[in-house]
Amino acid sequence: MPDLFAQLEVAWYASATEQKCQAVDELIPCYLDLCLGHLPEIAGRQVPDCAEIGRPAQPICVPPESLPFRKAIDREGRAALLHAIAHIEFNAINLALDAAWRFKALGMLFVRDWIGVAIEESYHFKLIEARLHDLAYAYGDLPAHTGLWNLANETAQDVLARMALVPRLMEARGLDALPPIFRAFQGIGDKPTLRALSVIARDEVRHVALGDLWFRKLCASENLPVSDTYQSLIVGYDVPRPRPPLNEAARSAAGFDTAELDLLCGR
Numbered sequence: 680m681p682d683l684f685a686q687l688e689v690a691w692y693a694s695a696t697e698q699k700c701q702a703v704d705e706l707i708p709c710y711l712d713l714c715l716g717h718l719p720e721i722a723g724r725q726v727p728d729c730a731e732i733g734r735p736a737q738p739i740c741v742p743p744e745s746l747p748f749r750k751a752i753d754r755e756g757r758a759a760l761l762h763a764i765a766h767i768e769f770n771a772i773n774l775a776l777d778a779a780w781r782f783k784a785l786g787m788l789f790v791r792d793w794i795g796v797a798i799e800e801s802y803h804f805k806l807i808e809a810r811l812h813d814l815a816y817a818y819g820d821l822p823a824h825t826g827l828w829n830l831a832n833e834t835a836q837d838v839l840a841r842m843a844l845v846p847r848l849m850e851a852r853g854l855d856a857l858p859p860i861f862r863a864f865q866g867i868g869d870k871p872t873l874r875a876l877s878v879i880a881r882d883e884v885r886h887v888a889l890g891d892l893w894f895r896k897l898c899a900s901e902n903l904p905v906s907d908t909y910q911s912l913i914v915g916y917d918v919p920r921p922r923p924p925l926n927e928a929a930r931s932a933a934g935f936d937t938a939e940l941d942l943l944c945g946r
């Protein structure tokens with residue numbers, strides 16, 4: 680097997696988008712080996728501070744409240760929406776690479792799962808970037824929001840919090856956001872974007888499911904109740920709670936049970 684951890688490190692540090700996606704693609708042979716059950720020893724050095732992860736100089740990042748709300752009715756609005764999705768996907772690549780490397784002590788199955796997510800996020804980024812190019816825009820042309828990576832920083836010492844607040848909270852909020860985005864692009868008959876979004880929707884349910892699986896495993900290993908621990912981490916890290924309407928079908932497919940969905944919906 681090629682040196683998985685050395686390649687993971689290269690992908691983690693890569694800053695230009697093309698370089699990042701290429702380095703992630705180079706993890707695919709290692710990922711296939713892991714999927715076939717070849718689990719090497721955990722190796723490699725300690726992960727640097729989250730601030731050092733590779734990301735491009737553009738877009739400039741601003742607080743979410745200073746970004747204008749855009750509807751996909753004209754070319755600019757459509758590009759703004761696609762740019763926001765591209766930003767989420769790029770951050771999602773970094774979040775998955777960081778989880779795989781930073782928390783490798785959890786074992787090679789954990790590393791395998793998050794490398795697999797990074798590979799899919801890179802594909803999502805490229806799908807959305809291609810749609811931006813069709814509209815004569817590029818990732819980095821517009822400002823983007825700061826929130827996503829901050830949470831990685833805050834949970835760098837705590838894998839339980841990372842699994843709860845990144846895949847099981849932020850990515851699950853992405854599932855809630857997908858139906859209105861689908862409707863917006865359906866309303867303007869943008870079939871190529873709808874095709875890209877359908878790939879993303881399919882994969883994102885699995886990403887949340889992996890977050891749910893690992894969060895549950897970690898809770899079980901410490902004898903912690905799943906739903907109460909999740910609620911107290913949301914409060915403890917001062918992260919906005921999921922706001923109904925939730926995409927209950929997708930969340931349920933990703934592992935949220937009825938009692939927890941009722942609680943999150945305030946029923």
Ligand SMILES: [Fe+2]
Pocket residue numbers: 768771799800803879883
């Ligand atoms: Fe994604």
Ligand SMILES: [Fe+2]
Pocket residue numbers: 771796800850882883886
């Ligand atoms: Fe994802």
